[in-house]
Amino acid sequence: MTTTKTRITELLGIKYPIIQGGMAWIAEHTLASAVTNAGGLGLIAGGSAPIDYLREQIRLTKAAVDGKPFGVNIMLMSPNAEELAQLVIDEGVPVVTTGAGNPGKYMAAWKEAGIKVIPVVPSVGLAKRMERAGADAVVAEGTESGGHIGENTTMCLVPQVVDAVEIPVIAAGGIADGRGIAASLMLGAEGVQVGTRFLACEECQIHPTYKELVVKAKDTDSVVTGRSTGHPCRNVKTKFSKKLASGEMNGSITPDEFEELTLGSLRKAVQDGNLEEGSFLCGAIAGMIEDVKPAKDIIEEVFAQAEELLGK
Ligand code: TUI
Numbered sequence: 001m002t003t004t005k006t007r008i009t010e011l012l013g014i015k016y017p018i019i020q021g022g023m024a025w026i027a028e029h030t031l032a033s034a035v036t037n038a039g040g041l042g043l044i045a046g047g048s049a050p051i052d053y054l055r056e057q058i059r060l061t062k063a064a065v066d067g068k069p070f071g072v073n074i075m076l077m078s079p080n081a082e083e084l085a086q087l088v089i090d091e092g093v094p095v096v097t098t099g100a101g102n103p104g105k106y107m108a109a110w111k112e113a114g115i116k117v118i119p120v121v122p123s124v125g126l127a128k129r130m131e132r133a134g135a136d137a138v139v140a141e142g143t144e145s146g147g148h149i150g151e152n153t154t155m156c157l158v159p160q161v162v163d164a165v166e167i168p169v170i171a172a173g174g175i176a177d178g179r180g181i182a183a184s185l186m187l188g189a190e191g192v193q194v195g196t197r198f199l200a201c202e203e204c205q206i207h208p209t210y211k212e213l214v215v216k217a218k219d220t221d222s223v224v225t226g227r228s229t230g231h232p233c234r235n236v237k238t239k240f241s242k243k244l245a246s247g248e249m250n251g252s253i254t255p256d257e258f259e260e261l262t263l264g265s266l267r268k269a270v271q272d273g274n275l276e277e278g279s280f281l282c283g284a285i286a287g288m289i290e291d292v293k294p295a296k297d298i299i300e301e302v303f304a305q306a307e308e309l310l311g312k
Contacts, residue, residue, distance in 0.1 A: 004303055007168040008191035011116060011136055012069055012095060015039030016303050018181075019118075019139070019170060020295075021195025022073020022097055023147065023281070024048070025270040026206055029057045031295070032071075033064035034203035038296035043071045043097060047266075048078040051087055058091045069094045071118075076101030077231075089113040097139065100148050100231075102126065107133045120172065120193075122150020122157070124164045131165045138165065139193045142173030146196050146234050146283040149173075149224070155187070162188030176285040178305020185310065196283035197302075201295045209273030211292055213238070213280050219287035225279070226262075229255045236280040240265075 008017040018040040020027065024047030032042030042065070044057045054072070061070050072093050074084050077100045085106040088096050096110055099120040110117050111134050119130045120139040127138045140161040142154025150157075154173040162169050171184035172193035184192050198204055199214045213236045223241050226233040228248040235241040244261065247253030253261070262279060269278030 004307065006185075006190035008137060008170060011168065012041050014041050014069060016299055017170075017191030018299060018303075019043065019071070019097070019191065019193045020198050021146075021172070021193055022046070022071075022075075022099065022120075023195050023199075024075055025266045026199070026204065027073065028205060029060035029064065030203045030205055031198060031201070032057075032061050034201070034295040035198065035299070036061070036065045036068045036070045038294075038299045040295075040299055041069060041071055041095060043073050043095075046072055046074045046078060046080065046084045048075065048080060051080060051083050054080075054084060055087060055091065058087070058093060062091075071095030071097055071116075073097045073099060073120075074103070074106075075099050076103060085109070088115060099141075102129065104129070104133050107135070118170065121161070122152065124157075124160050127161045127165050127169075131167050135167060137168040137170060137191075139170040139172050140189070141193070142171075143234075144174030144284040145172055146222075146286075147281040148231060148233055154184075158184065158187040158189050174283060174285045176283075176288050176302075178302045178307075178309060180285070181302055181306035182309040185306070196286050197289060197298055198295060199282060199286075200289050200292045201298055202292060203295050206270050207273030209275065210269055210280055214282055214286050214289055215292065217282070217286035217289070219284075221287060222282060222284045226258065228253075229258055233279065233281060234283060236282045236286065238275055238278075238280060240276060241279065 020035040022043040022045045027045035035042035095116045097118045121127045158171045168190040170191040171189035176197040225244040265279035268274040269280045
């Protein structure tokens with residue numbers, strides 16, 4: 001079966017065309033190295049973490065993957081983005097993905113350093129700009145994704161981005177099994193980015209309460225908060241996220257109050273499993289996820305399923 005060979009496997013030197021989402025506060029060296037060692041591309045999340053912590057994460061990952069490729073996701077709204085943009089060069093990180101902004105100003109330095117650059121984009125316009133700026137590929141991320149999201153769906157966005165650019169496109173948002181991978185390839189994508197499925201893997205170091213929320217979630221259990229601030233974010237429905245979303249909608253929570261209420265809420269979810277004040281980011285596909293297993297098993301199972309479907 002040769003369906004899993006694409007320009008993305010070639011570009012990145014990986015076995016399966018799957019990259020792990022660069023989930024802020026979540027994606028650290030244990031998860032990133034498990035995904036890379038299973039034949040995908042593991043990512044360390046920059047989020048808004050301190051630079052010394054990230055340097056250590058990069059070194060720990062490098063030590064665990066025996067020369068195999070891995071990446072760092074740079075969240076461009078972070079106050080540390082500029083410093084991290086330099087750190088990935090200094091530490092010889094092979095791949096960078098970016099989110100929550102336009103990485104144009106860093107592109108020349110990254111290319112000069114030989115880094116493969118893959119911006120995450122929520123629109124055709126940004127995909128075209130990134131191609132012109134020298135991106136090696138783009139992740140077209142639909143609104144089904146967890147965390148900070150754009151408006152368009154994976155089903156609509158991916159084929160439009162595929163038509164608009166020559167560089168390979170990676171589909172993201174709502175992909176958690178072989179059916180999602182096969183569908184993405186049918187839409188013209190040459191790889192997938194998967195986040196939520198990896199929340200429920202053994203190597204993911206989030207609080208057990210977070211994993212339990214993902215495994216127990218049903219199809220209607222995600223909610224978007226932050227629309228009033230211009231930074232919409234998809235979360236697991238909890239009392240806290242429902243209160244935020246309804247307060248924003250009826251005006252009883254102002255954008256300033258929203259920012260105050262959610263300050264530190266990602267950490268509270270990931271590290272403390274705090275259901276009262278934590279933001280448990282996750283994608284709309286969480287309802288499909290039923291179990292926690294090793295990253296390697298997830299990757300091998302989803303590609304076996306995708307290849308069987310594509311062979312039919
Ligand atoms: O970045 C993500 N997902 C994230 S980042 C994050 S941490 C965070 N916390 C609170 C508020 C905001 C972020 C949690 N999840 N996905 C990639 C992504 N990028 N989604 C949307 C975008 C995006 C949006 C606008 C990319 C570019 C863009 O460009 C605007 C411009 O400057 O043209």
